[in-house]
Amino acid sequence: MDISLIDYQSTSAAGINLDALRSALSTQQSGLRANDFPRSGLPTWIGRVSQIDDIDLGEWQSRNNALANIGISQGTILDNIEQLKSRFNPNRIGLVMGSSTSSIDRTETAYTDLNEEGLLKPEYQQKTVHNPHAPSLYVAHLTGITGPALTINTACSSSAKVFASGARWLQSGIVDAVLVGGVDTLCLSVLHGFDSLQLVSENPCRPFDQDRDGINLGEASGFAILMRKEDAQHSTGIELLGYGESSDAYHMSHPHPDGLGAKLSMQQALKMANLNPESVDYINLHGTSSRANDRIEGQLVSMLFPKTTRCSSTKAWMGHTLGAAGITEAIIALDTIKTGIIPGSMNLSELDHDVDITIQAENVEQTVKHAMTNSFGFGGNNCSLIFGQEQGE
């Protein structure tokens, strides 16, 4: 595909930026804590980014926008955007954001404070915030990107699919660079929504463990800059090799029992990357720690990949960050190519008896040439991505 990653950054409970995330991963320091989200009271563990609690963005205010603001300010993302804006034209830079909650947190808050007629008070009359497109509207405003800006809302696959759309936009030549991102924040809708489906654990999550008892919710943002390889003056040395996108056609909130949709997305990504399963050194699994997901995904991976492919779920570091999980875990997966440290599946003590894959709690030091990540969302929406070391001309 020849799509290079120019830069990437991640913000979650596991670390405010990429350096902090690398450190948390290498020392197996979890960012999860007992649920202290205001007005919730649900007995569970969450991955909360406290640094955004007191940010005030005025007319753009929402917890989700605050996390986008902090997240994009890390590392060199904004510097690179400024350089690209002057090298090309802000109209030739695209933006694709993924989110499941957009800024629903702000709508929730507004409803606790309606006026006497039951309508929005002036400070909540934010039409660009109470809006599924809010993440892109805000990030375009922040960065001065004036090219096409799209928001993808496919639940928990949202910010994996941003890489597929970004790559297509570049390959069609309609833009010269694309900022892709994902941002989702904790809110009562997701905490109490997942609780209504009886999917939330009262304990720190244990993906793939025989005794796992549900998920922990978290919040995160992630950003990456993509360019056509021939246009990139510098890069991270990582490229996107393939993507797969599919549907389960089975159920709104339960995965296909045989993982048929997930199988299609992994196979498509391999085909596009022109790789055999043997060539994939590491898979960052969706691994939510729900009973159904981990068993189905684990069985599928054992059918498709050899034992030399190492696997883990990293959700015990920051929780399931929903619409931001795709890019958060894409970054964890592709960063193993740089660091040579494959994170373990933290909190795993006894592997699910029905699953037979190469997975363990401890980190492993190993050269990684090709890394894959899976993201599966409500509505049976699947996306798999494969990254590799950039090859010279």
Add this chain to the structure above:
Amino acid sequence: MSLQAKIVSVGAWGHDFRDWQDLQNLFNGLAFEDDGAKGPKPEVIPANERRRAPLPVRLAVESSWQAAQNSPFSPEELSCVFVSALGDTQLTDYMCKVLAGESKQLSPTKFHNSVHNAAAGYWTISTGCMKAANSVAGYEESVSLTLLEALTQIENEKIPMLLTFYDAPVSAVLKGLLKNDEPFAVSLVLAPHDINADGVKINAEVLQESAQWPELKNCSEQLKALYENTPTARILTLLQLLMMTETNPQRTLDLPLSAGSSMRLIAS
């Protein structure tokens, strides 16, 4: 660089139209005989699921089904992209009211229906479609961005696609901000431009200049109001262009994409 595709079919459901023929009649000034329906009941959704499907989902699935039926493709061959500019504000209203209270006990069905990709989910589940399904948002530019997303996918992957544009009346609390008060859905099936099938070829270019939404001309005040208030109803300007193919062989439309870019569509 231009993006090409062929529009091979249309589906539609709205306050004053039940299909593409009704909508063409409306454009031509013919009156609609109101059957009093508040929303569609798409047969393709199994009965037990249909009862639980919210209005935006039923709108999207009905027009998608019509477009698929009118196309040379079966639903399971079509990758799809669904766009709602405003989201399901009635479900948002339900959730926010419950969450503002003490119990915070949400209905699990309403929660899973509240995802923006509920329409894509119900569509793929009802039709057995396992292709890529996208669900996007673009507020005022929902229509042009969705066309861009589909055209780049058709160009890169050489596949036929279903595009569905839909919005439902906005809840009382958010109505001051987001105006729409009509149910609306339009679907298009687009195929690679060289397909051997009847249709209208479109050629799209992305320009580095801003544009305004064109005025919708030669139609009723009601259609004009729908076009103004409902971002996804801006697809009506492209539909009007399709209707004029016979009288005017090449027609151009400039649509705003972002603050600094626009899409020039040429239909032939």
